[in-house]
């Protein structure tokens with residue numbers, strides 16, 4: 001299909017900053033093409049530790065509490081496989097990143113979604129988390145800023161969730177891959193909250209903040225006994241993260257702060273433009289405070305999220321992701337990534353406006369015709 005504007009893919013449209021690519025080219029020239037230690041290059045682990053301490057005041061021992069992984073994807077898989085026994089429950093906010101429910105199931109666990117809603121800005125209510133805790137609960141999985149909603153969670157609510165974890169002796173798995181892409185307020189690192197560090201598995205990486213999705217490099221920070229468990233799986237399943245990618249990550253942490261700031265500034269500009277535009281054309285969208293996603297309601301169109309995404313693609317050639325890809329509670333929404341140029345976003349909004357207008361006119365001339373089962377509930 002030609003002339004499609006894709007707002008579908010969850011990755012930066014920036015190429016990795018030149019200084020990072022150049023460091024990787026130089027690493028190849030010098031022949032750094034071997035395995036590294038299973039936990040990853042010590043220099044990188046030391047830099048990760050210093051980075052987290054400088055940003056959030058949480059320190060991790062590079063020798064015992066950090067492992068470099070092949071993306072947060074691997075870090076999440078290792079964490080779930082290390083922590084869960086068959087039947088253990090993991091609580092998470094839904095709509096959520098597509099890998100959470102399958103990842104928990106692969107590890108023999110049972111996912112327990114707690115539904116969040118657009119009307120509340122997709123806030124995870126600590127009371128609802130409390131109500132979901134049972135004798136089988138092993139962990140609470142958090143992701144702020146979140147995919148697909150772009151929601152962040154305030155420090156007080158996060159502390160209340162940490163307090164629950166302490167009270168019921170649960171692990172906290174915190175996927176903070178979008179931490180640097182926070183546009184309103186400051187990011188709260190879960191491990192920095194009172195009582196959290198000893199029970200938190202912190203997942204983060206280079207894919208989003210440094211535009212390095214294809215390099216496959218990330219890290220897990222956790223207390224030493226947990227890292228020991230993760231390493232047992234990692235050393236046999238993966239051996240180590242790619243050597244050149246680890247050297248590129250060293251360059252990212254050492255010298256790419258100005259690149260990160262520039263990209264974040266640009267995402268914020270696009271966010272304001274695009275979210276304002278969605279609301280103006282009648283697709284109500286709570287202001288996403290982080291990541292690079294808008295998750296507007298499409299309820300006003302009378303279509304299910306699958307129908308909306310499919311028809312928008314065929315009628316107007318704009319690709320978005322149906323909200324149901326992020327769990328059943330994503331019905332009535334679509335995810336639009338604004339990691340695209342302002343020109344593309346402008347044209348996408350023009351096409352979406354035309355599409356929504358036609359749907360609404362159709363609804364007026366044939367009331368009830370477009371109302372599907374999915375949107376009635």
Ligand SMILES: Cc1ncc(COP(=O)(O)O)c(C=O)c1O
Pocket residue numbers: 010070071072073074097143146147175177205206207213217218
């Ligand atoms: C919330 C979240 N976690 C993890 C990942 C995967 O990250 P990585 O590229 O580090 O494997 C993504 C990718 O979209 C994501 O949105």
